[in-house]
Amino acid sequence: MKKLLLIVFTCYIPLGCSAQQQNTSETKKQPNIILLFADDAGYADFGFQGSKEMITPNLDKLASQGVRFTQAYVTHPTCGPSRAGLITGKSQYRFGYEENNVPTYMSEVSAADGAEMGLPVEEVTMADYLKKQGYATAVYGKWHLGGADRFHPTKRGFDVFYGFRGGARSYFEYTEGPAEPLNKMERGFGNFEESKEYLTDAIANASLDFIERNTKANKPFFAFLSFNAVHTPMDALPEDLAKFPKLTGKRKIVAAMGLALDRAVGKVLDKLKELGIADNTLVVFTNDNGGPTDANASSNLPLSGIKATHLEGGLRVPFLMKWPGKLKPNTVYDFPISTFDLLPTFYSAAGGNNTELKDIDGVDLLPYINGVKTERPHQTLFWKRDARAVIRKGDWKFIRFPDRPAELFYLPEDERELNNLADQEPERYLQMYKELFAWEATLERPRWLLKKEYEWRDVERMDNFWPKKNTQ
Structure with a gap:
């Protein structure tokens, strides 16, 4: 009898341990991570943002399945510095990536020019961190x-690359090569090959093989789809243009380009569903800066300002996050966040310990979204470019200009920044002025500089898309 009992007991332990190990494995299964990143899209140019002109059913569905952020900010109002902050999880101003868009189309910028301007090699990227987690x-x-x-x-940190190194290129195949070699399509390292597909579709289609291959290998993956839509040049497919008979000019073209962007997003989301991995995939959609209304007819309403300006229309972007079972669907998060929060958020979701992330400014957003932490993710945010600079402290925003006195706004009652409260809040005005300069004193000097004429141009653009200035 004792022998029988011993046999039963010893059989029970492995069975129990096996079930426990299986449950632990399921609990700790790492999510796939997909970052869908638009380029120069308008704040208002999506159905989930209230647009009645744009056709964005896939993104609207994503919004209904996840969290929509109403006060999501980029780390800079232009493409290159914004991407540097996003991919390092820190304020790019701290390593001198302040001034410029890493242009491949300008010369005589500074000591470093063209291809020599880039993300410092000592900076650790989002991809570097996720590879350490086995992605x-x-x-x-x-x-x-x-x-x-x-x-x-x-x-x-990226295993796979299919795209172009530069900042803007045609959406159609180059038959004789682009004027700027950095805008050639490249697969891997040094393998240049043009695609015959419309570029927005090509980007999405190229990612599907990576998603499927790693799913079959049971390996977690991070896919960063860095679309150039809806950045200029204004290229659209005839069949997409036909969907907007009531629109004309650039507005018609940007709507068609936005439709293609939404279609590309849909391809990726459909692939996740087809492979049965949608419920274990964290998906984020956002944009690199405000829309440049003067260039591509994008709309940032009701916000003032456009790309390259420090008004809300230059800094605030659409932002969606979906993670089934982890984030409540069809919800809204209203506190300010920044795109540099994505690195620690992804790292935490991947099972990493955020104390291992050194010298970053972002925070893991998940406990804030889920209500575990009820305070703001950030009490203070900063931006600058040359003599222009901004501090947002709580709900107050202070803007310093190069050609006029600084101004102070209370955003909950004035998101269009029309009512300067500097005279009514002199103590707050002075305190924020000093705090902004104290922050600037901690920064690395810019690694390169634009000609001053470009700074003058952007101040003019600000005034052209700031209603209170237009009425004076």
Whole structure:
């Protein structure tokens, strides 16, 4: 009898342990992570943002399935610095990535020029961190973080790259090569090949093989789809243009380009569902800066300002996050966040310990979204470019200009920044002025500088898209 009991007991232990190990494995299964990143899209140009002109059913569905953020900010109002902050999880101003868009189309900028301007090689990227957690990593589309070989995505933590190193290119195949070599389509490192597909579709389609391959290998993956839509040039497919008979000019074209962007997003989301991995995938959609209304007819309403300005229309962007079972669907998060929060959020979701992240400014957003933490993720946020600079402290926003006195706004009652409260709040005005300068004193000097004429141009653009200035 004792022998029988012993046999039963020893059989029970392995069975119990096996079930426990299986449950633990399921609990700790790492999510796949997909970052869908638009380029120069207008704040208002999506159905989930209230647009009645744009057709964005896939993104609208994503919004209904996840969390929509009403006060999501980029780290800079232009493409290159914004991407540098996003991918490092820190304020790019702290390593001198302040001034410029890493242009491949200007000369005489500074000591470093063209392809030599890029994300410093000592900075650790989002992909670097996720690879440490066992992720396969890929980036598709626009890089814009340096054209020289040492800045290449495959040397910055990404296993796979299909896209272009520069900042803007045709959406159609180049038959004779682009004027700027950095805008050639490249697969991997140094393998240049043009696609015959419309570029927005090509970016999405290229990612599907990576998603499927790693799903079959049971390996968690991070896919960064860095679309160049809806950045200029204004290229659209005839069949997409036909969907907007009531629109004309650039507004018609940007709507068609936005439709293609939404279609590309739909392809990715459909693939997740087809493979049965949608419930274990964290998906984020956002944009690199405010829309440049003067260039592509995008709309940032009801916000004032456009790309390259420090008004809300230059800094605040659409932002969606979906993670089934982890985030409540069809919800809204109203406190300010920043795109540099994505790195620690992804790292935490991947099972990493955020104390391992050194010298970053972002925070893990998940406990804030879920209500575990009820305070704001950020009490203070900063931006600057040359003599212009901004501090947002709580709900107050202070803007310093190069050609007029600084102004102070209370955003909950004035998101269009029309009512300067500097005279009514002199103590707050002075305190924020000093705090902004104290922050600037901690920064690295800019690694390169634009000609001053470009700064003058952007101040003019600000006034042209600031209603209170237009009425004076």
